[in-house]
Amino acid sequence: MEGSSFAARSIQLSFVAIVAGAWYLASETGSVSRLFLPPPREVMAAIERLVGTNAFWSAVTVTLTTIGKAFVIALVAGVSAGYLVTRSKLAMRVIEPILSGLFTIPITLFLPMFILFFGIGAGSKVAYGATYAFFPIALNTIAAFSKAEERYLRAARSMGANAWETFRHVLLPGAMPVLITGMRIGFFICFASVLGGETISSVAGVGRNIALSAELMEPARMYAWIMFVILTSVTLNMIVHNIENRIRSR
Numbered sequence: 001m002e003g004s005s006f007a008a009r010s011i012q013l014s015f016v017a018i019v020a021g022a023w024y025l026a027s028e029t030g031s032v033s034r035l036f037l038p039p040p041r042e043v044m045a046a047i048e049r050l051v052g053t054n055a056f057w058s059a060v061t062v063t064l065t066t067i068g069k070a071f072v073i074a075l076v077a078g079v080s081a082g083y084l085v086t087r088s089k090l091a092m093r094v095i096e097p098i099l100s101g102l103f104t105i106p107i108t109l110f111l112p113m114f115i116l117f118f119g120i121g122a123g124s125k126v127a128y129g130a131t132y133a134f135f136p137i138a139l140n141t142i143a144a145f146s147k148a149e150e151r152y153l154r155a156a157r158s159m160g161a162n163a164w165e166t167f168r169h170v171l172l173p174g175a176m177p178v179l180i181t182g183m184r185i186g187f188f189i190c191f192a193s194v195l196g197g198e199t200i201s202s203v204a205g206v207g208r209n210i211a212l213s214a215e216l217m218e219p220a221r222m223y224a225w226i227m228f229v230i231l232t233s234v235t236l237n238m239i240v241h242n243i244e245n246r247i248r249s250r
Helices: 002-028 040-051 054-086 089-103 107-118 122-146 150-158 161-198 206-215 219-249
Strands: none
Touching: 002 040, 002 150, 040 054, 040 219, 054 089, 054 122, 054 161, 089 161, 107 122, 107 161, 161 206, 161 219, 206 219
């Protein structure tokens, strides 16, 4: 197990090194214009300048707050809806295919509608991110609770467990691994959709600053923002992945 983990880490680090090396060579040798691909040293200098400004932390606060609100809404709505659907076999046969079908539709098509209803500010990004993240959470919740072993449910009822005790001690522990997976997928869909929405149309946030840097022809600053997003995403993914592994190993 340790050997396979070491091999996976080695491959990941090698991939990062290859990408960084290709970036350095392409920008420093002039094979790619610095307008499109600034050298890594310029991007690192831009990151240092950004981190020291109030505008940077203000944008990060706006984006993280928007993501947090959107994810909480999606989590509560998705888990609640998914659980309620599993309480009826008819509802599962009717509603689950509808949710699956709706999830295949690019929600980005409806971003102008969210902006029309909620404005160009953070409200439209909250609604957009929550709607997009709702579907994987709801579908994984349905999958999690629908696979509960009937014999365990009958055993709990025969021992006098009420509805809450059955949910707490039988349904929830069995469903937790799949629920966590749905939450992880929903979170990163929410993360990506909020940033995408900010980039397309917004007045503040990290995505807006990426778009503004491109509009002002400041590639080093634009790549600095993008690097921050990538590092944040990778860090969050590692944290969530470790939490998920710990829950699964219990």
